[in-house]
Amino acid sequence: MSDRVRLTVPGAPVPLQRSRTSSGRHYLPARSRAYRELVQGEWLAAGRPSLGDAPFAASARFIGARANSDLDNLVKALLDALNGLAFADDRQLVCLSGCHKMSADADGPRAELELWAVDRLVAA
Secondary structure, eight states: OOSEEEEEEESOOOOOOOOEEETTEEEOOHHHHHHHHHHHHHHHHTTOOOOTTSOEEEEEEEETOOTTOOHHHHHHHHHHHHBTTTBSOGGGEEEEEEEEEEOOOTTOSEEEEEEEEOSOOOOO
């Protein structure tokens, strides 16, 4: 188990699309499903880092995302793909810090995600 998870997903970031229903069955649109598989593949390649069941915070940068992409759906695509893998359940997320959409740079489009364990929660 790790206290920090860092992951870079190459290619244009894809926002999570709503699940669809057809013939009474729910399914995830192909574009979102393919991106989920890409994120999970990068997690495997990174050595399967996990925060276990600890509360955690997250930071993300989406380099080269479409200008009209919703930031919350970009974050959701990464976190949903890693739910049950890099952390036990997304209910453990206690803080989103520094989530940004940015223009593509010389390294090309990508999503960069950092998750870290939070020792304790402070009541406001």
